[in-house]
Amino acid sequence: MSSLLIIIVPFVLFFVLGLLGTNLKSNISGIIGTGGMSICTFTAYVMAYQYFFRIGKKGEGVWKEIVPLDFQWLHFMGEMHINLGVLLDPISVMMLVVITTVSLMVHIYSLGYMKGEIGFQRYYAFLSLFSFSMLGLVVATNIFQMYIFWELVGVSSYLLIGFYYIKPSAVAASKKAFIVTRFADLGFLIGILILSYYTRTFDFRALTANNAVLVTASTAGRTFLGLSVSVWALALIFMGGAGKSAMFPLHIWLPDAMEGPTPVSALIHAATMVVAGVYLITRLFPVYFFAAPSVLKMIAFVGAFTSFFTAIIAVVQTDIKRVLAFSTISQISYMMAALGVSKYGGYEGLGYTASMFHLFTHAFFKALLFLGAGSVIHVVNSNEMNNMCGLHKYMPITNITFLIACLAIAGIPPFSGFYSKDEVLVATLHYQPIIFWILWVVAGLTAFYMFRLYFCIFWNGEKKYDIYHASHESPFLMIFPLVILSVFSVFGGLIPFANFVSSDNISLHTHINWTVASMSVMIAVFGIGIAAFLYLKDSGRPAKIAQFCGVLYKLILHKFYWDEIWMWMTKRVIFQFICESVKWFDRHIIDWSMNGLAWTIQRFSLSVKGLQSGHVQFYMWIFISGLTLITIWGFFL
Structure with missing residues (x-):
């Protein structure tokens, strides 16, 4: 019942605040x-404790799949039906903790950030709907239930x-x-329909059981355009995941999503x-691995390139929220690449665990980065880095917490990002060295652009404008979530995550690969050093480099003109x-056909309407004429 409570509470809040909030x-x-x-958050933590430390283990480090609720919602012909229910396993329980924690921090933070905004009640109603939708998505027992909450x-x-608005x-x-996401979700829906048509089920447990034998057996020998049905179905399902997680080339919507309030950016x-x-691919991972390994390989390369x-x-980028938006796409792609290189079970399944581990740590330090950026924007009233500098004197707590988040995302030990990013790199090194080197370079770029952001906001000389003389630390309701998320960003990596989450639900024993770890730390320190050289003080060097790069700088600044390409295509x-x-x-065929049909019916109606004139004499004449004809016909017959 506790799992159901987590979902019901935000659903009820949405209606209460939406209808009565004004x-x-x-x-x-x-x-x-x-x-x-x-x-919801308290219940999620209690449930996670009970699952991981009391009832979740079968023995020998094997984790159970628990279904406390599952009932038939819609029934189709034969065996096809759609259920609604709750599925608890290591990844869904982990996601419940992550979602409720970040959502709670955003709720608290918004009490200060959104204070006095028009539509404050509407804002909290929408937050509740968002939380309900995401919580319902992660506990779905079947892929169609997930699709329903996916659209919510x-x-x-x-x-x-x-x-x-x-x-x-x-x-x-x-x-x-x-x-953009609806376009991707069309592929997701088609993939679901293809998969369910051949397997006759939507249920995750049936699809993934016994190394996805149901999928491989039901689609064996069935091809279309040279590819198996399972490849088509799972590639289309990945299309939905790529749209939602902003993979290339469907990444264009995410930076523009910064137009919402900054706490919303943290939540999204x-x-x-x-x-x-990422969660969708994780949930169906055995199906991808056994029924369509080529799609999994494609996911790895798409993730590496997008990152x-x-x-x-x-x-x-100069807008601090857009820097963080592109950072999010890059880090989500890190997770996708790790999933794509993962093998099933044992230490070879490290990529799966690494992906989920990075999802777990990233949630906290990325929420911290967005809320820290919101704290700065709340004071400065600008998103542009060019309008900021020297704020470390005036916003000391925001400065420290933002620095912690930057160190975590850069992968500097002992912060949480170091541990999860190290596992991702180790997994890619064993599978595909070219992906390893791409992600290794991305680690250096991440450290560079995050500390470019940090130095431009909090250092980079003295403040230039009189408006900043009023700069001060944000109120307690905004600072408190920053401190809590900082704690997670520092210590989150110390959790023995592989003992709880793995591709085959068997505890995975991992260790730090110090060769890979030293390489990742080295490239991160190098990136931080370059950022300090260029941005710690206002030296004019970045402008000279931009001028030297010329066309290349302009190309990157305009995001390789992908927005313009999509607009041209549209x-x-x-x-x-x-x-x-x-x-x-529509105008010449459909309209003409319908108009022609209407004209024909109208003309026919006009020609026969005299039969219903209402004149008794006419009716008698028709009656006698008809009777005479019937009599003559009967006589000759």
């Missing part, structure tokens, strides 16, 4: 929403990104996020929406050719 004082709405999420996550992110840029960003980019794609591509873009290809053709067909 009748309450704004701070009361925030307190109610935060109180409800506190209950998309709707609630649309509402939160477009919270400032009077701003055209916010409206455009919310529509962009919604349309840390532990919820963008990791849904490098977006890290390069983050190096030159307007010139989709709108001009596809939509115009559809419009012509």
Whole structure:
């Protein structure tokens, strides 16, 4: 029942705050929403303790799959039906802890950050809907239930990104996020339908049981365009995950999602929406590994390329939230690459564990980075790094917590990111060295652009503008979550994560590979050193380098013009050719057919309406004529 409580509470809060919120004082709405999420968080921690330390083990380090609730919702022909339920296993329990923790910190932080905003009650209602959607997604017992909550996550992110609906840029960003992810979700839905058509089930346990034997047996020998049905289905399902997790080339929506309130950015980019794609591949991992290993290999290379591509873009961005957005894409791609190189079971399954471990640690230090950035924006009233410098004197707590998050994401020991990133690199080294070297370079780029951000905000000379003389530390309600998340960012990596989460639910014993660890630390320190050389003081060196790079700098600054490419494809290809053709067909074929049918029926009606004139004499004439004809016909017959 505790697992059900975690889902029901935010669902009830959404309706209460959505329907009654305007009748309450704004701070009361925030307190109610935060109180409800506190209950969810406490329940999630209690349930995690019970699962991992009391009831979750079968013995010999094997973890159970527990289904406390599962009932039939819709029944189709034959054996096909859709259930709703709750599935508890190591990854779902871990995700419940991560989501509720980050969501609670965002709820508390928003009490200070969003204070006085118009629509404060609506904001907390949307937060509750988002939390409900994500919690329902991770405990889904079947892939169609996951799809339902997957779409709810998309709707609630649309509402939160477009919270400032009077701003055209916010409206455009919310529509962009919604349309891009819906396009990807169409592939996800088609993949689900193909997979369920052949396997006759949506249930995760049935799909993944016995090394996914159901999928491999039911799709054996069935091909389309030279590829097996299982490859098509799982590639299309990955398309949905790639859209939600902003993989290349569907990454364009995530940076624009910064138009929402900064706490929303922390919620979307840390532990919820963008990791849904990673969680989807994780949930179906045995199916990918045994039924479509080629798709898994593709995931590895897409993840590695996206990680490098977006890290390069983050190096030159000047909006602090966009730097963090591209950083999120890069780190999520790290997780995807680790999943793609993972083998099933034993130490060879390190990539799976490393991916989940990095998801776990990343949630806390990325939430800390976004909330720290929000703390700065709250004081400075600007997102641009060029308008900031020397804030370490005026915002000491924000400065320290932001530094901790930067050290964690850079992979500096003993911070949490060091341990999870080390496992990712070790896994890729054993599988595909080229992916290892790509991610190793990305580690250096990550350290560089994060400390570029840190130095530009908190150091880089004295403050230049009079407005900053009023700079001060953020209020307690905003500082408290930063401190809590800092604790997780420092000590989160010390958890023996591999003992709890693995690809075959058997405890995995790992150790630090000091060769790989020393290489990752070396490249991170090198990146930090370059950032300090260029940005610790206002030296003018970055401008000279940008001028020297010329066209290359402009290309990276404009994100390789992928937004423009997509707009050209949308307007010139989709709108001009596809939509115009559809419009012509609709207007000249569909409309003409319907109008012609209506005209024919109308003319026929006009020709026969005299039969219903209401004149008795006419009816008698028809009656006698008909009777005479019948009599003559009967006589001759």
